[in-house]
Amino acid sequence: MLTIDQATYDAIVAHAKRDHPDEACGIVAGPEGSDRPERVVEMVNAAGSPTFYEFDSTELLELYKEMWARDEEPVVIYHSHTATEAYPSRTDIGLASEPGAHYVLVSTREHGNNEGPVEFRSFRIVDGEVTEEEVNVVAALPS
Amino acid sequence: MAIEVRIPTILRTYTGGEKAVAGNGASLSALIDDLDAGHPGIKDRLVEEKDGKVDLRRFVNVYINDEDVRFIGGLDAPLSDGDQVVVLPAVAGGSV
Structure with missing residues (x-):
């Protein structure tokens, strides 16, 4: 199960809506081993594409160095699908490289940049195997 | 002295x-x-053969002293003792 606070959830959804029709991507970092998604880091989609996303390689290194310095890890890795359902594609599965992370997918296919509900789903992707998990949105993470 | 190589989670097996x-x-x-x-199998996760030529895998990033090796010679990039090498898989995907 992914437990995520409302503000972080809202930030991911807002990012996905803002970047529609391109795919938005980013991570939520948290203390290593804590499973607490605490710090949203929006990333630029270097692919700038409605069907593909990729973190810029230089920014990727900066991001990881910052996390290592803070003893953090990517607790959530999120991206949006802008014309299809919020389910990992074959590409997503093939390229998933953080077996400990929650892979969050948001689909903006219904309302695009506008107000309105989105699909927000979370998955584990390990060795090519996808397992959907429940998303528990809380007012604040337990201290 | 040797070269320190930072290994990403997915390759720590x-x-x-x-x-x-x-x-x-x-x-x-x-x-x-x-x-x-020393760690048999790791090479195959980093490089692949394409058109008879061995190259870094498309979705693996390697940095030498914070420089993406793609900009400094790829697999031919020179190394010296004390250099810092970081391996990071790309964070990428798509809807198709």
């Missing part, structure tokens, strides 16, 4: 869970061969 290992080599390809000797 090859390093017994170690986050960083030491290696030697005057170029990135020599370093990868040296790593593979």
Whole structure:
């Protein structure tokens, strides 16, 4: 199960809506081993594409160095699908490289940049195997 | 002195869970061969053969002293003792 606070959830959804029709991507970092998604880091989609996303390689290194310095890890890795359902594609599965992370997918296919509900789903992707998990949105993470 | 190589989570099965290992080599390809000797199988996760030529895998990023090796010679990028090498899988995907 992914437990995520409302503000972080809202930030991911807002990012996905803002970047529609391109795919938005980013991570939520948290203390290593804590499973607490605490710090949203929006990333630029270097692919700038409605069907593909990729973190810029230089920014990727900066991001990881910052996390290592803070003893953090990517607790959530999120991206949006802008014309299809919020389910990992074959590409997503093939390229998933953080077996400990929650892979969050948001689909903006219904309302695009506008107000309105989105699909927000979370998955584990390990060795090519996808397992959907429940998303528990809380007012604040337990201290 | 040797070259420190930072290993990403997904490849730590090859390093017994170690986050960083030491290696030697005057170029990135020599370093990868040296790593593979001590951690068999890791090379295949970093490089692939394309059109008869061995190259870094498209979705693996390698940095030498914070420089993406794609901009400094790829597998031929030179290395010296004390250099810091970081391996990071690309964070990428798509809807198709």
